[in-house]
Amino acid sequence: MELAKGVAESFGVFAIFDVETVSRSPAITPFVTQTLYSIPLELRRAACDRDRLKAESARKEMARIISAALLA
Known part of the structure; x- marks a missing residue:
């Protein structure tokens, strides 16, 4: 939080x-803050994964979600 x-x-x-x-x-x-809370927990966990490609992909998806919410 x-x-x-x-x-x-x-x-x-x-x-x-x-x-x-x-x-x-x-x-x-x-x-x-509300937008960040709306990001699925699985995606937040994946962003911290030891697999660099998986983590990078998750971070890009999180950025896409945040950008889309800000532009909406």
Whole structure:
């Protein structure tokens, strides 16, 4: 839980633009935290796997999920 919050807070330098509204941290921190929680546990475990290819693939899939959520 703390890790997700810390990762979400690291997005503080970013902003999400929605027509005339600009959302910056802390406005996007809860959204990013929720997105991180939505990543399946199996995928999070795979991202830490000793098999480098498996871990890299899992991290890329996690990045895709996060990017898609931010762009949605």
